[in-house]
Every structure is written in structure tokens, then in C-alpha cells.
Amino acid sequence: MMTTRFTLDAREIRQQFPFFQPHPEMRNLIYLDNAATTQKPYAVIEAVSNFWAYHNANVHRGGHGVGAKASELYEAARGRVARFINARETAEIVFTRGTTESINLVASSWGETFVQPGDELIVTEMEHHANLLPWMRLAEKRGARLVVWHITDSGTLELDQLRKLLSERTRLVAVSHISNVLGVINPVAEICRMAHEAGALCLVDAAQSIAHMPVDVQAIDCDFLAFSGHKAYGPTGIGVLYAKRALLEEMPPYHVGGGMVQTVRWDRLRWAEPPAKFEAGTPPIGEAVGLHAALDFIDSIGREAIAAYEHELTEYALARLQEVPGLRLYGPREGRTGIFAFTLEDIHPHDIATVLDSRDIAVRAGLHCAHPLSERLGGPTARASLAIYNDTDHIDALIDALHYTRKVFGYAG
Amino acid sequence: MMTTRFTLDAREIRQQFPFFQPHPEMRNLIYLDNAATTQKPYAVIEAVSNFWAYHNANVHRGGHGVGAKASELYEAARGRVARFINARETAEIVFTRGTTESINLVASSWGETFVQPGDELIVTEMEHHANLLPWMRLAEKRGARLVVWHITDSGTLELDQLRKLLSERTRLVAVSHISNVLGVINPVAEICRMAHEAGALCLVDAAQSIAHMPVDVQAIDCDFLAFSGHKAYGPTGIGVLYAKRALLEEMPPYHVGGGMVQTVRWDRLRWAEPPAKFEAGTPPIGEAVGLHAALDFIDSIGREAIAAYEHELTEYALARLQEVPGLRLYGPREGRTGIFAFTLEDIHPHDIATVLDSRDIAVRAGLHCAHPLSERLGGPTARASLAIYNDTDHIDALIDALHYTRKVFGYAG
Amino acid sequence: MLDELYQEIILDHYRHPRGRGELEPPKITQEGFNPSCGDEVIIDLRVEDGRISDIRFHGRGCSISQASASMLVEAVKGKTLEEAHQLIEQTLALVKGEVEADYAVHGDLVALAGVRNFPVRVKCATLAWHTLEEALKQASAEAVQET
Amino acid sequence: MLDELYQEIILDHYRHPRGRGELEPPKITQEGFNPSCGDEVIIDLRVEDGRISDIRFHGRGCSISQASASMLVEAVKGKTLEEAHQLIEQTLALVKGEVEADYAVHGDLVALAGVRNFPVRVKCATLAWHTLEEALKQASAEAVQET
Numbered sequence A, B: 001m002m003t004t005r006f007t008l009d010a011r012e013i014r015q016q017f018p019f020f021q022p023h024p025e026m027r028n029l030i031y032l033d034n035a036a037t038t039q040k041p042y043a044v045i046e047a048v049s050n051f052w053a054y055h056n057a058n059v060h061r062g063g064h065g066v067g068a069k070a071s072e073l074y075e076a077a078r079g080r081v082a083r084f085i086n087a088r089e090t091a092e093i094v095f096t097r098g099t100t101e102s103i104n105l106v107a108s109s110w111g112e113t114f115v116q117p118g119d120e121l122i123v124t125e126m127e128h129h130a131n132l133l134p135w136m137r138l139a140e141k142r143g144a145r146l147v148v149w150h151i152t153d154s155g156t157l158e159l160d161q162l163r164k165l166l167s168e169r170t171r172l173v174a175v176s177h178i179s180n181v182l183g184v185i186n187p188v189a190e191i192c193r194m195a196h197e198a199g200a201l202c203l204v205d206a207a208q209s210i211a212h213m214p215v216d217v218q219a220i221d222c223d224f225l226a227f228s229g230h231k232a233y234g235p236t237g238i239g240v241l242y243a244k245r246a247l248l249e250e251m252p253p254y255h256v257g258g259g260m261v262q263t264v265r266w267d268r269l270r271w272a273e274p275p276a277k278f279e280a281g282t283p284p285i286g287e288a289v290g291l292h293a294a295l296d297f298i299d300s301i302g303r304e305a306i307a308a309y310e311h312e313l314t315e316y317a318l319a320r321l322q323e324v325p326g327l328r329l330y331g332p333r334e335g336r337t338g339i340f341a342f343t344l345e346d347i348h349p350h351d352i353a354t355v356l357d358s359r360d361i362a363v364r365a366g367l368h369c370a371h372p373l374s375e376r377l378g379g380p381t382a383r384a385s386l387a388i389y390n391d392t393d394h395i396d397a398l399i400d401a402l403h404y405t406r407k408v409f410g411y412a413g
Numbered sequence C, D: 001m002l003d004e005l006y007q008e009i010i011l012d013h014y015r016h017p018r019g020r021g022e023l024e025p026p027k028i029t030q031e032g033f034n035p036s037c038g039d040e041v042i043i044d045l046r047v048e049d050g051r052i053s054d055i056r057f058h059g060r061g062c063s064i065s066q067a068s069a070s071m072l073v074e075a076v077k078g079k080t081l082e083e084a085h086q087l088i089e090q091t092l093a094l095v096k097g098e099v100e101a102d103y104a105v106h107g108d109l110v111a112l113a114g115v116r117n118f119p120v121r122v123k124c125a126t127l128a129w130h131t132l133e134e135a136l137k138q139a140s141a142e143a144v145q146e147t
């Protein structure tokens, strides 16, 4: 059997997740919807509970020891994120609700300040709405032009194409590290280099990469990077915006309110320094503690090890998916991760998902918040996506269920 | 003893909170910093853990049963909030990160669309920065005028004063239901009525009232109302914006991204209906579930009962605080809740807080994110604030510790 | 459970939709769209003497949404507006599991009851019916204008 | 623990601050502010022949922040810029608990070590010292311009 070459024991990892333990009232699911959100290990759930139970207090405001402890935990989470993505300093880490808010923050604060009429913003055709709509709206508001970097028919980005699109009017290139539909890994370091040569900034949407491969902001040399906690084994309600210090210095605040000002007089405001400047109001404190635990969980396995194992599993899945007659898989064969968008005969993706669901396999179907890309691909797709707790048994079950789906819809075995 | 007339047994309520249980590694704190954030009952912590453990999935996107269940729980939380504040329909409830984001959303979406140069925005002198800075910034951005409704020397708002400030140029009156420093309960229904008569809208900041008294948006007839989960026994990372349906219909989206659009073509966008229109990206799902449990907790005691008990405790505290020589209490004697900002001789509030902390009593000291008000009061204050789990023993300990503080600083007993 | 959903009758309507197409004007057109999955149903209809004299649908989407539209077209053609309203209510109640499925009452539409066990699919089954509801509102508004 | 913080020496400096006031120009002025609590320390100083020839402070805040500023003024007056830098480093290390409190090394400043047990107060004790640091940067920048 092929199983012998696998470098991780996913069964052991599943032991760390309550979601995968037998439960009298719950179905035992094969969870293949990890690009939407991952399940949470005990370590994360307990870190959050423990915070609520014993350390809960508001942060950053003078008074008492428990408040000091809460602040310490909150700032420790920031430090953990900084180390995780190799930021130069913790002040470059702004906590937000998620990827979507992080990118909206940049479009609003940086964009509305520095993008001028006639400027150009390059986005790729494969972007999730979170990395598309903010730029469409910014372009409209500021009279700038949205330039679309189209994908190839095999679902990749060509750097030659970018070279043609870049000009001295380009202000920003917005690109996802990994597409949430095609699974393709984009050459973001190269893209950033080219953007910088043209005098533009580069924003990397790392929502789909952060939990699946090493992400090093200094190696990529991106100006902005965004991700969500909930796709990296952490809770909802927390995300990260990384930005280079100099940018955070010159950007105006986003939300305004408590905690992000030094002085408020009726006639004069003085903002706090970054990152506080961008974190008005009570931040997601318990959620930051949960994210800290999630990053610890990821590093306890090791990101190199995760990437290697998920690559093995991806290869296995690619081979097996080919066995299903009438299955059409999108995205490239190489340079990709375990996100598989596909169609099957003329069976509608929702119907596929429902049949799989009846077999206790969770996949997603639809346009995946990437309408322009879905349009390009010809419509909705079904999507199975992997995480560290999946294994070949799950792939095998998926393949069986796809054969069964064909049968339900009257296709010959 | 006075204790006999108290209508609730706070000791019994403390049994529902891990924070108040003996713990080998934790100090047993008297927690009087509830205006900053409240502690969390087991019911909330467990609801959140349980969600992460067994029901975690992303919401609103087709695919599988566990996703449908997560969506159902998320929407049930919205319904719970709608019932809690008596909204006409669940579509009037938008989930945000907290009060600060809710108000920023209104200032950005409604304000930048409907406020014109020369328009006036009325804010009170007692507002928290969250209900002040967004309006200062909006006024500056739109060339509108910020009109300050000053407080009386006893720390209240006079409606006669408002009458003079309202004009046909007034677009909005922004007022807190309860001041986070003075503890005063403002006549928000009356204020909304007057604002409406002048053709203006009214936004109520309910951050300090939501957990302490009945809040009925139809009775108040406010146009917008904002609050945070974490000040109402719920988790951080979640808050609410209530807005009348018609306003949400005409307001443009705030964040843009996944989940808030119907169609995205390169040349055409169609927004989703409210509330989805205002909830781009993955929302705080686990946090909404926690808020649901928190509101259930509050209603299990009853808001009338909470208000009555906290009123009794407030009366007791007011009487006892008067016993401390040199103590100056801010805010009115009547029509107030259990938020006590005070100074003591010339001892700096931070020093007071530190001495109290050494006696295991948590209070807050400083400007309380209300700099203009603090300026008016003459500088920083110490603040003790009550919740449903506090009782007369806590007040007694506070009074003792304040006497002790005087001694430390060399004042005669 | 799955068998209840993907019955012969659903798959038959999906493969061989009744009344798929568009009407020539004059007509009432109503578009229905489910943003989370992209299902689309467009209904064209014509009202004469208070009756739905002709009706067609087109669009794209999953088997449930398209079969449901096909069954709708078959079921409401020739009905009065009042009867159509009743049928919408009956069918929505059936789909949401508020009433028992009963062949005597619902006829072929009983097949739609299969979605009850698949909450994510309820919207697919109801899309055409909500779209018809909107179309009938248009029809009533036009009728009012004419009088 | 509390006694360690509110020692005679802290309260004495708070009640009877040394060198409270402002200098006449020419002078270097540096404002320090702690936004979370409103503590404020403004340092005026004059540098002659590479030495802090005169120094005063004013501002408002808690006993720790003001006593710390008073002790600072007393400690650095007459010191060379280099010596002042060393003293800042020493004192910050003392306050943060990175070195043992030792009267032989720190003199009266040992009193500041009491904040270690009150993490929320560390910022109060360090405010004046960070402000001096900034003032010295100004002084060095001016010295460079003059040469």
C-alpha cells in the first residue's frame, strides 16, 4: 500500500480534536471543507476557556493586576504572530476580525489616502471577494483603474503577463498566496519583487496558506499580508494584518475610539503609535489567546512537516480523483495544495455536495466567494479541501462517494 | 442589618462564574471593574467551547449539514438579540466586533453618505471616545459641525439645553444610555423624540446599559443602538449594531468581501440584503453563540430584577462612600447606576487603584476613554463599577480599603 | 433519506423540465437568485382574466431548484391568482416540514418534501416559489394600475 | 509588597519634589505622556560642555511618576550625557526587575524597584526616564548641528 510513505499519522492528530471523537449525538464526519474553516484542537478551545475563566479583564488600561495579566496575554499573542510570520517587530502586527477586515482596513486607510485618480490597482482573476471588492470600491471612490491579471487556462498566473500590466501608475498588486478554488500556490515573493521594481506595493492574502506552509513576510517582502485565525485552527473573530512599520506610521487610523488616541481635546487629537493606532475599542482578547494556542499547535507539528504531508496527500488525491469518470478538476497539476475544485458529469455541484453529505463527507459547493473566477471556470464547482488531520482513508471515502453520486444520477459505473 | 432587604443573592450568582471560585493559583478578587468588562458565567464559556468542539463550520455557504447547523446557531443568536432589545425584525441586527465598530460603521456608511457640509452633529460632553471620535472625524471629513451638548455641574444632561442646540441643520444626536464615568442614566427616549422632531436621527450607545436594565429599541425609538458582548457577560469579539430597517436599506455596505454580495461581475456588483450586506467575511460565529448564552443568562435572572438589585446596591454604596473623608464622588445622586468615579484627597487615582489592588480589589483609574469629560471633571478619577455578582461585602471591603489608602498616604483616619 | 430527495420524479423534472423557455411580451418577468450557491430561476408569466394563462421558466442551478421550477410551472398554469397564492403557501409549508406530505393534497409536489432532511437544500426547493410570489405581486400591482 | 512601593522615600519625593519647575530658554524641552492613565512629565534641561548643567521637571500624575521624575532630576544634574545614558539604562533595568536592587549601585533610586510587583505601574516609574532619553536625543542632535 501507498500508506507506508506518509510522513505523519493523521489519526494521532485527530486525537487532538474533539470534533473527530465519537459522540453519542453527533455524526462522525469526514471533514473536507478546510478551506472554509478548520476544526479546533482541544489546546485552542481550552486556552480560550481558561482565559475566560481565570484571566478575563480588559486590556491596556491602568488599574489592577488581572488587567495587567490580560494585557500581557494579549501582547504575547501579538509577539507570537510576529515570530510566526517572521515580522521585524511586533508593532507590525495589527489584530482584526479576519482577512476580510484586514484588507478592508488597507483599502480604506492606505488606499483612500495614497491612491490618486488615474492610479492603477492590479488584482488577479482568481481573487476571493475579500481581496477583490475592496479594490473595486477603492478604484471607484478614488477614480483609479482596476487592472485584472487574468489566469491561464490551466489556472496559474504568468509573470510575463504581470510585467505587461505593471506601469508607473501601478500603486498596488493584490494577490492571494494560495487560491481558495484552484489550490495553486502563487509566486508571491517574485510578484512582490516585480511590484517593487515598478514602484508599487504588494498585498498578499495568506488566508489559505498560513496553516499549510511556512509564511515568512521578510522572505516574501510583501508590504501587507492578511490572514484569519479560523482557517488556522484558531477561533473566529480574529485575524491579522501585517504591514511594514513605515506604512503603519503614515497611514491614518481606521476605526477611531478608545485605546488608539493619546490625547483628545475638542480641537485636537493625537493618535497612539502603531499597532494601537489601528485597534480602537476593546480588541478580540480571548480570540487572540486562542490564536496564540493555534499557532503553537501548528508549530508543534511543524510547518515544513505539514506542507510535506499535505503534499503527499495531495498527490494521492490527484491520482485517485482521475479514476472517477466524468470528473473535471480545476487548477494546475503541479505547484498546488490540497484544495480540489471539480465538477462531475452534468451533476450540479450542490447535488454532489448533498450526496456526499448523506455519506457523512463534508465538502462545499458553489461559487466560493470568487464569482469572477467561477464565471471563468464556467459556473459553480464542488470543492474538497484538506488539512493536517485528513488522510488517505478520507480520500478513499470521497472517491467511493463520488462513484455513488454518479449512480444516483443515473450514470453508468 | 441592611442586607435583609436585598432582592437577590449575589453569592449564589457568583457560583455560576469560574472567576469567583477558589483556585490554587489565582487570587480571589473582588471585581469592581465591570464597566470595563464583565466576568463570564460557565454557561457562556461552555456554549462557546461546545460550538468549537461539535458544531464548528463556516456559515451561509452551501454544502453540508454541519455548516447548516452552524448557520442556524449563528442566526438563532441574531434572533435572540432581536428579542432581547425588542427589534421589529432580525434583519435589523448587524453583528460587529463591539460598540466601537458599530458606531464607526454608522459614521462611515451612513455618515459619509448622508451628512453634508454645514450639517450639525450633536454629541454630549460625557461620551466615551467610541461615541465621540467617529463624529469628530466625520465632521472634519464632511465639513459638518460638531456641536457639544455640555453637562451640568452635577453631571447630567438638560433637555432644555438640547432644545437650544437642535436646529434644522442637525442630522444626528449621539448619546450614551449610561455614562461609563458618571453612571447617570440619560433620558434617551425623550432625546430621540426631540431629535426626531427636529428632523434628526438619534444614536444610542448602550454599552453600559445593556446588561443592567431593560433596553427596548421600540420604546426608546432610537435609529441606531450599539453595544458590546463583553460588557454583558459574553465574549470579546462580538457586538451589535441595531438600526432601523429603512436605514440599513439605504446605507451603503461597510466592509466589502464574501457573503455580502449577490453578484460580482467585473462591471457590476449587487449587494445582499441587510443584515448580510453589512457582514462581509467570516463573522464571529463562536462569539455570537457565546452572546446568545450571555443574553440567556441575563434573562434567567431577569433584567427588571437585575436593575432593582443593582439599584439597591448602588444606594448602599452611595451611603457608605460618603463615610470616607476626602472622597469626592462624581455624577448625580439620583437617576444613576452603580458606576462610581471618585477622587480621594489629593491621592492620585492610580495610587488608589494600586493600594486597592494590593487588597485584592480591582478598580480602574484614569481618564476612562472619555478625555473631554475627564478634563471637565478636573483630571483622572478612580472608578468602581458593579455587576450582578457584587454584594454589600464587596462595598464594605472597598470602603475599608479606601480608609487604608488614606492611611498609606499619611492622612489621619 | 437520500432516496427521498433524489426520487425518480425530481430527476425526471430535472432532465426533462416542463415549460422551460421564455414567453413573448407582453409578460411579467421575475428573476430569483440564491447568492450563496448561484441558483437562478427566471419566471415569465402572463395573466388574463385573473388567471395565469401562460407561464415558463428558465435559469440554471441544481436539480432541486430546476425540478422545483418545472413542477411549479406544471402546477400553476391555468390557476387563478388566488389559487396560485394558496399553492405557494401549501408548497412552502410542505418543504419546510410544517405540514405532512400527502399525495391527495400536494400531488407530484410531495417529491419536494425530501429536502426536509437536507436543510441546506431548502432554499433550492423554495427559490422558484418565492420567485413566483414576487411575480404575482407585480401582476397585482399592474392590475391595480389598469383599474 | 505595598510597603515596598509606597516607601517613605517615594512619598517624600511626591510631596516635596526636587527641581519641580521650568527653565528659562535656551533649553531643551521634552514632553512625556502615558495615554492609558494620563500621567505627564515634561523635562527641561540645558547642556553645557557635555554636561547636564541644569534640569527641571513639571507635569502631573501619580505619586510614582512624579516621584520618579523628582528622583531623576536629583540624580542626573551635573552628569555627562554618557553618564546620564548609563543611569537611564541602569534604572530601567532596575524597575523592570532585570537587575537586583542594590543601594551601593542605585542609591535612593532603589525605591523605584517597588513597582516590580505592580506591573501596571511600571510605565509610571519609567515615564520620566524614557522622556529624558528623548531629551538627550534632542541634545545630541543639536550638538551635531553645532559642529
Ligand SMILES: Cc1ncc(COP(=O)(O)O)c(C=O)c1O
Binding pocket: A258, A280, A281, A282, A283, B035, B036, B098, B099, B100, B101, B128, B130, B131, B176, B178, B179, B180, B205, B207, B208, B228, B369
Ligand atoms: C459608554 C461606552 N461606549 C463605548 C464603549 C466601547 O466599547 P468597546 O470597547 O467594547 O467597543 C465603552 C466601553 O469601553 C463604553 O463604556
Ligand SMILES: Cc1ncc(COP(=O)(O)O)c(C=O)c1O
Binding pocket: A035, A036, A098, A099, A100, A101, A128, A130, A131, A176, A178, A179, A180, A205, A207, A208, A228, A369, B258, B280, B281, B282, B283
Ligand atoms: C483566499 C481567501 N481570502 C480571504 C478569505 C476571507 O477570509 P475571512 O472570511 O476569514 O475574512 C478567504 C476565506 O473565505 C479566502 O479563502
